[in-house]
Amino acid sequence: MLNKNIRDLVEYGLRTGLVPACERNYTINLLLDLFREDEYTEPAEAPVCEDLEQILKGLLDEAVQRGIIEDSIGCRDLFDTKIMNCLMPRPAQVQETFWKKYEESPEAATDYFYQLSQNSDYIRRYRIKKDRKWTVDSPYGTIDITINLSKPEKDPKAIAAAKNAKQSSYPKCLLCMENEGYAGRMNHPARENHRIIPITVNDCPWGFQYSPYVYYNEHCIVFNGQHVPMKIERNTFVKLFDFVKLFPHYFLGSNADLPIVGGSILSHDHFQGGHYTFAMEKAPMEELVTIPGYEDVEAGIVKWPLSVLRIRSKDEKRLIDLASHVLEVWRGYTDEEAFVFAETEGEPHNTITPIARKKGELFELDLTLRNNITTEEHPLGVYHPHAQYHHIKKENIGLIEVMGLAVLPARLKTELEGLAECILEGKDPAKDAALEKHAEWVKAFLPKYENITRENVMEILQEEVGQVFVHVLEDAGVYKCTEEGRKAFKRFLAAL
Incomplete structure (x- = not known):
């Protein structure tokens, strides 16, 4: 055999x-x-x-x-990567082919590299297929929802092996250049079938790769060649546009650089991008604004649950200048009436989640205002999913969610299946330890539906999950989409 x-x-x-x-x-x-x-x-x-x-x-x-090998998920994942490496071209060959394709067009280069990343099993297509995906309509557009099932759950053997494994600082993190070709260990995934394209960003060496979990089409990661922490600053905008000029068919964005409103990896400077149009990009500017000194730059408030200032120009340098100005003012901005505090007890709270893209001749930059302040009522963050929605989404609202794609935990698959059975059989979810947290939510939405059948129950649950995520995004908005919220947003814009 x-x-x-x-x-x-x-x-x-x-x-x-x-x-x-x-x-x-x-x-x-x-x-x-x-x-x-x-x-x-x-x-x-x-x-x-x-x-x-x-x-x-x-x-x-x-x-x-x-x-x-031992018969465990961890050992199998390490070894099948070693197997696939026997089929892989060397990094230099991949890079040479990529840049030859780039001479045809940037799209030809990324098409080649994305296909390679899938064929090599670095992106495990058969696992990605397991992810649950659907959309829901909202006042802000069509929102994408996913339940992430492509990351394998660690079995007890793998957990024990990782606990007992020798601690290592090589590679320093999952985003370091040193991951390319690394055989992995029980507490670090194998990357022998992984390839990186070196690029120059802000006159420094950076890497371009795809995410192994592709939450959306051509989900890429662009990362600093050095293991340095995330920081939103003027150079952030320079880096974003350097990449967008290289690959004008891709957007690129950055997680914020503060806990709660930041991404899962703040220790390594990196961005995420790809070839996908999110609901946020489709959202219109509901009101144009003029910023003194930047009258030549088109600017406006985006119709979006988070607080987004969109700026556009044919000259990306003007956007870099304006974005730097907005960031500087926002870092030091306090509006007690709107419960916006630049800092408390020396801890800074204001930062930005930026997203850059090219639209024809125009460069476009979305600046999402973020604030990570906490209170006794909201210990995980005032502008974070509130406790009433934690049964669906408790994790940080990072770049991907900001743009309108929910990445929900794997537990929801079995929990929604359990809830479907409870609803069909007329049982109370509160009497099931695994489903109890959903009981009040189900009780609240059930009266909206007259006819619930086995054929439509999951569709109903998915719709309601999607609406919860819309509320989660509204929670994350510093300025709400209300008359009072818009007045507060304009007070900030007037400070620019």
């Missing part, structure tokens, strides 16, 4: 272009060495399997049977 699985994997490599025909025997021999096997016979009669997940499962079962 080993011979057949090796043959099928090599055929997959040939079919996807990972392996050139002249390297067929070479690739077979690399795989034989990996399985500590000296012999190979071509299984000419056996039909070729084209399902990568099935081929890898066969090879991983063989590795377990031969005692090469």
